[in-house]
Amino acid sequence: MTAAKPYLTGHYTPVADEITATDLTVEGHLPPELTGRLIRNSHNPKPGVTPTHWFKGSGMVHGIRLREGRAEWYRNRWVHTPALDGAPYMTDKGPDLTASTAGTHVIEHAGRLLALCEANLPFELTRDLETVGAHDFNGRLNNAMTAHPKVDPVTGELHFFASSPFPPFLTYYVADAKGEIVHSAEIPGATASLKHDFAITRRHVVFIEGNVTFDHTEHSGIPYSWSDQQPSRIGVMPRGGDGARQIRWFSVEPGNMLHAGNAYEDGQGRIVLEGPTVDREGFQLSWNWWVGAPGRGTEPSTRSYTRRWVIDPAAGTVDEQIIDDLAVEFPTLNEDYLGAEHRYQYAVSLPDQEGFGGYGVVKYDRTTGARRIHQVGDARLPSEAVFVPAAGATNEDDGYLLTVVSDLKQDASQLLVLDASGLDRIATVHLPRRVTAGIHGSWIPDSALDGSES
Template identity: 85%
Template sequence: MTTDKPYLSGHYTPVPDELTATELTVEGTLPPELTGRLLRNGHNPKPGVTPTHWFKGSGMVHGIRLREGRAEWYRNRWVHTPALDGAPYMTERGPDLTASPAGTHIIEHGGRLLALCEANLPFELTRELETVGAHDFGGKLRTAMTAHPKQDPVTGELHFFGSSPFPPFLTYHVADAKGEIVHSAEIPGASASLKHDFAITRHHVVFIEGNVTFDPTEHSGIPYGWSDRQPARIGVMPRGADGARGIRWFSIEPGNMLHVSNAYEDGQGRVVLEGPTVDREGFRLSWNWWVGAPGRGTEPNARSYTRRWVTDLAAGTVDEQIIDDLAVEFPTLNEEYLGVENRYQYAVSFPDEKGFGRYGIVKYDRTTGGRRIREIGDARLPSEAVFVPADGATHEDDGYLLTVVSDLKQDASQLLVLDAAGLDQIATVHLPRRVPAGIHGSWVPDSALEGDAG
């Protein structure tokens, strides 16, 4: 495929069709507790379609079924939304929340598989990745849904939000463990700033507003852009039915964060938030890559550095600093530690704006301040590293990292299973095709899909 669009070339070159392959070749030994599905979503426009922005490419989910030491199948399926067949998002009656790329993330909650894109309703898929249709939680969801909901590891509740460039700018929702929405509230003080991700702690919900905000003059199809007039802020809201009344907004330094690493309350009751962040120049390089404009970097994450904010609610202050000089994105962790202080975090490393550095999987030790990098190899790009706990785990990093590698030299892909403690490679599953670089995904154990037989 010949194109000047970086998001349609190299590691991001779309595949032209859907296929299913069974009994995949495994090197090494798959741990028996890896019985379930690794599901990975990303943008994959149909042949002949050139979207004006990477984010507008139609969603395609890739799935790998593991069971009792075998790799039973690989399959990939487009998420069949109205947008896949050309339906517009904007209509005479306003936005059509079902006209979704559905290409950002896929999660399981309440026994349902949901493909997500932040400007739209989620789309439910079957266990074989066929599309069921838009899911509005029985009519209770009347806003879009973030692609980054948070499942509380203690209660099983799913916390999420819907954002809009028009009032109400931000609506917060909570669904119970069965998947029923039990609480919704409009959040006062929010703006039209792009809100892609957020965080929960044991006692708070944390929203992030950066300098990227609604821009009706942007013609890429994604109407957002950097604005020095848009204040960067953190909103800290108490959890609970009346939490919206108590939200407080705190000014922070200019920047934009797409993905949260984690947040928690420290021993002094301060709210600690971490995640990769770009400055104005980093956003410019990323945006030009996403739209295929001149003046772009080689990667959209070339100036994405991990930042930490410590919000002192009593003093009304925020201390912030860049805590690592490695260009990274797609942070993950053992999600049993979501919302509480964690020691270990993982991410994907990228070459920086000058081309220094290589693709790899990074492990951070927040106690020692150290980091370890497992380089994946020349022309090999790993996907977001999904953590799966080991049976009988006694330490935070007792488990496995699952990452799908796009290998340009071999025109192939593999699922790598790494030991999360030392980043040693345990097993390799050879896939029947090269899987394009995507965005986010989830490990879905069979226990989450009751009665799973296939």
């Protein structure tokens, strides 16, 4: 029964239809430079469908259109892929890369909106969130695409990868600022380890292989599990044409990281990487929730603590440590600093496995070590906090954090606009329904969509 699956209850209860609402109620003051769209993705199976794993739920995007101090519309749309209508991923001809949930992330690059799921091709959407179809970069991509590509803030290039449980295990791609793939390379030494995210610096690409790896005996529909035999490693590769031949793999402590916070080269030429990680128990607790197995409470992602690795290529060493005892996920930052040393980082705080802590938006000051939390309230779950720079910003944290809060007591949702410098609430946009708790999203300014009028 549907109610037996935790990922179809509470904050994660799917919505049953697509709606459009206009002229949304705003409390407070929406800064006029917030002119664009916040688009968020989520797993939202159709009524009557109970997926075997949370990740198998069909993708639904939720969009909020802001313009010059007004909240003009909210709309939600399923990503209409073949999988939405029941098409299988595996066929007698092999994987169907168009049979995607398209439910993990949504980004903009080169004027295109792309809904992403790491096992498939991206799916292009219109600015009103209708589905255009699978996007294969003019035939240059015949592989799956990670749900966590990186846009270099200096060059505008899109860096991404394809991972597979079978050789070649890892392929790296670069698309230029116009959206054309200009480089691809198979990465030597990679394994079947689950690679959900990665990082770029100004001079390197950083891949992460944890202890979660391909397991053909896992029958949830997502064939991965924890393996003590799978090495936990970080691969460091110079950016550039022949970088793949120079990749070096560094052993690290057991664990698994789904989402990288950022990476950069420090003044000594070392590579610093940060992100929330889980140990074996933490992964199993989350997995039990994702598949609806016994042994887990009502929420995922406990025991997820921020870890820092400092990789010294000259010495061939890695120093690593957990740098915070707060359970967090979904790290974000001012993406003008992606790949460079940053001072501020944001995340969503979560109750730990004992139920301590609570849901909130967290700000870290990496220079002073200070941590600040904006608590969102009881039975209220915030989404990933997306940073938007303020007009005329001079400091790294001059800007806004946008997060969609699911409120179970009110059966409602709001878009919160927080001042990124102090985490004070600036505005609340009341949405016409409770938005299903989801995963990732993006702020897409009108300037990114040429001729945007709707």
